[in-house]
Amino acid sequence: MRLKNIQVENFRNHHSLAFQPEEGITVLYGPNGSGKTSVLEAIHYCALTKSLLGAPESECLAFSEEYFIISGEFVSTRGTSLSVKVSYGKDRGKLVQLNQSEVKPFSQHVGTIPCITFSPSEIAIVNGSPGERRRFLDNALSQSDRRYLDELLDYRRVLQQRNALLLQLASSSGGSREMLDLWTENLADLAAGVTLRRISFLGELSVYFEPLQTSLAGKGSHLVTYRSSFGTIDSGLSRDELRDRYIKRFKETQRQELLRTQTMSGPHRDDLLFLSNGREIKKYGSQGQQRAFLISLKLALFRYFSHRLPESPICLFDDMFSELDAERTSEIFNILEDCGQTILTTTDGSLHPASQAVSVTALPGYRGG
Ligand SMILES: Nc1ncnc2c1ncn2[C@@H]1O[C@H](COP(=O)(O)OP(=O)(O)OP(=O)(O)O)[C@@H](O)[C@H]1O
Numbered sequence: 294m295r296l297k298n299i300q301v302e303n304f305r306n307h308h309s310l311a312f313q314p315e316e317g318i319t320v321l322y323g324p325n326g327s328g329k330t331s332v333l334e335a336i337h338y339c340a341l342t343k344s345l346l347g348a349p350e351s352e353c354l355a356f357s358e359e360y361f362i363i364s365g366e367f368v369s370t371r372g373t374s375l376s377v378k379v380s381y382g383k384d385r386g387k388l389v390q391l392n393q394s395e396v397k398p399f400s401q402h403v404g405t406i407p408c409i410t411f412s413p414s415e416i417a418i419v420n421g422s423p424g425e426r427r428r429f430l431d432n433a434l435s436q437s438d439r440r441y442l443d444e445l446l447d448y449r450r451v452l453q454q455r456n457a458l459l460l461q462l463a464s465s466s467g468g469s470r471e472m473l474d475l476w477t478e479n480l481a482d483l484a485a486g487v488t489l490r491r492i493s494f495l496g497e498l499s500v501y502f503e504p505l506q507t508s509l510a511g512k513g514s515h516l517v518t519y520r521s522s523f524g525t526i527d528s529g530l531s532r533d534e535l536r537d538r539y540i541k542r543f544k545e546t547q548r549q550e551l552l553r554t555q556t557m558s559g560p561h562r563d564d565l566l567f568l569s570n571g572r573e574i575k576k577y578g579s580q581g582q583q584r585a586f587l588i589s590l591k592l593a594l595f596r597y598f599s600h601r602l603p604e605s606p607i608c609l610f611d612d613m614f615s616e617l618d619a620e621r622t623s624e625i626f627n628i629l630e631d632c633g634q635t636i637l638t639t640t641d642g643s644l645h646p647a648s649q650a651v652s653v654t655a656l657p658g659y660r661g662g
Pocket of ligand 1: 304305306307323324325326327328329330331332352353354355356612638640
C-alpha cells in the first residue's frame, strides 16, 4: 500500500495542508510544535480510523473550528486506487468513507490500509503496564487477522456480560448460577481462541524479531514470550484443552470472583515478557536499549505483515531516532531501505542524506505551529 497524497482541513494546527510523500523513505522535518506528528496522526486516521496518539476527535479538531476533514488517496500493490475520507463535526461525530461509501462499524476498515507506527509514547509497550503490551498485540493481530478481531470483540462482550452477572449475583439483585455457568463456558472457549492465536502470532513474530534485535543490540538471546494466567502455555495445546483449563480455573476462583465481582483470569489479564540475555528489558534496559527493543519489535511487525498480508504496510515513525547513537541510527536506516513506504519525522532534516527530506513548514497550505 502506498499513500499518494493527503489533505487535511482544521486538523490540529493545520487549517489546510497537503502532503505528497515519496514511495520509499520520506523524512518530514521541522521545529518542535510545527505539526509533523499531526501529519502522521492524520495518515493514521485514514488507516485505522483513530488518532495515532489515542486522542479523541475533539482534541484533534483545530481550536475554534466546528469540523475537520482528512482526505487520503492510496494505491494498492495491484495498482487499485483507494480514497479514504475521515470527517468529524462537533454535532455529528465521526464519519469514515472508503471510495465514497460509508464504513460502519469502523472496525470493518481495519486491515484495509495496514500500517506500522512508532511514537515515543509507545515506549510504554516495553516499560509500561501489561495493558500496553496487550494493546500492542491486539492492534497487530487485528490488522492481520480479521477472525482474531471478531473473536476478541466477542470475548470483550462476553466478559462484560459475565462481570455484570457476577455483580448481580454478589448483590443478590438477579441472575442465576446456571446462567453464570453458561457465560463461563462461553468465555472460556473465546479465551482459549484468543490466547492460542496470540501465542502462535508471537512465535511467528519472533522469527523476524530475533535477527533484527541482534543487529541493533548485538549478539545474545532476545526473547518475546507470552505470559498467561497459567504461566507459559505449550504451543501444542488444543483449543478444547485450553478451554477446559479455563473452565477449571474459573470454577476454582468463583468465590473470589463473586467477592470482587470481576473475572480474574483470561486474555484481558495476560502479559508479554521481553527478555534480553535472560533479563527483563523493562527492569534492566537503558532508555536507548528499550527504544531499540521497541524499534526491533515494530520492524519485525513490518516483516511479518509484509509476508502475511497481500498489501505491504505503510510505516509511520514519529521521532524514532532521538536517544539512539549514530551506529544504531544508521543500522535502522539500512533496514528501512526494505520497508516500503516509510514516513518519519524528525527535527533534523539532514538525518539521512540519501532520503527525501521535506520540511513541514514548506508544505502547501502550511500556516504555522
Ligand atoms: N486541537 C488543536 N488545535 C490547534 N493546534 C493544536 C491542537 N492540538 C495541538 N495543537 C498544536 O499543534 C502543534 C502541532 O504539534 P505536533 O506534535 O504535530 O508538532 P511536532 O512538529 O511533531 O512537534 P515535536 O517535534 O515537538 O514532536 C503544536 O504546536 C500544538 O500545540
